[in-house]
Amino acid sequence: MSDAREVILGRIRAAVGGAPDRVAYDQIGREYQRKGSLDREACLHLLKDRLLDYDSEILEVGSEAEIGGAVEEALRRAGEHSVLVAEAFPKNWLPSAAEVVVDAALATEQLDGLGTVLTTCEAAVAATGTIILVHEGAQGRRAVTLLPDHHICVLARQQVVETVPEALAAISSSRRMAMTTISGPSATSDIEMTRIRGVHGPRRLSVVLYGE
Numbered sequence: 001m002s003d004a005r006e007v008i009l010g011r012i013r014a015a016v017g018g019a020p021d022r023v024a025y026d027q028i029g030r031e032y033q034r035k036g037s038l039d040r041e042a043c044l045h046l047l048k049d050r051l052l053d054y055d056s057e058i059l060e061v062g063s064e065a066e067i068g069g070a071v072e073e074a075l076r077r078a079g080e081h082s083v084l085v086a087e088a089f090p091k092n093w094l095p096s097a098a099e100v101v102v103d104a105a106l107a108t109e110q111l112d113g114l115g116t117v118l119t120t121c122e123a124a125v126a127a128t129g130t131i132i133l134v135h136e137g138a139q140g141r142r143a144v145t146l147l148p149d150h151h152i153c154v155l156a157r158q159q160v161v162e163t164v165p166e167a168l169a170a171i172s173s174s175r176r177m178a179m180t181t182i183s184g185p186s187a188t189s190d191i192e193m194t195r196i197r198g199v200h201g202p203r204r205l206s207v208v209l210y211g212e
Helices: 002-016 040-053 064-078 108-112 164-169
Strands: 057-060 082-086 099-103 116-119 123-125 130-134 150-156 179-182 187-189 195-197 204-210
Touching (some): 040 057, 040 204, 057 064, 064 150, 123 164, 130 150, 130 164
Parallel strands (some): 057 204, 082 099, 116 150, 150 204
Antiparallel strands (some): 187 195
């Protein structure tokens, strides 16, 4: 067994022997699309089309003052009466007619018993219908966005970009927080292609889209 291992490793060394140890960052090929070509309205339309195609729910409001009401409506549609938020979530965005549970390092068992989580986000990618969370501040810890059955995410229109590279460029490289990308409610298919929701995260996603 040891001889076979050495033979395999020897072949690998011979194959990569002439390659440099690492390629300089600025020499990495980037022929893929890095900037969008759509105008603002077309970009927003594309995002909404993708979100709806993924069975997400969209609630649009014009100003921050209307966010709390939109959150209440999302809770009403889901039949929920309470919502979990991070300590840093803006108080003026909270629903007035629902019980608000603040995450103070709640245990996994406690999180599993809560139906809805409310967060902000870092950016949204129109081309893929993806919302990006960087787990700090009002975006909450990763666990709180995975265990509840319903995720309500507040997204500003100016946070929407067309491509993934544009979204990643908007995130400071100095930050070292965990990131989660969300493309609709959690869903997976078994070997017989039976689609099941909620296996890897919330089975319901509501996006509150606000701003000009």
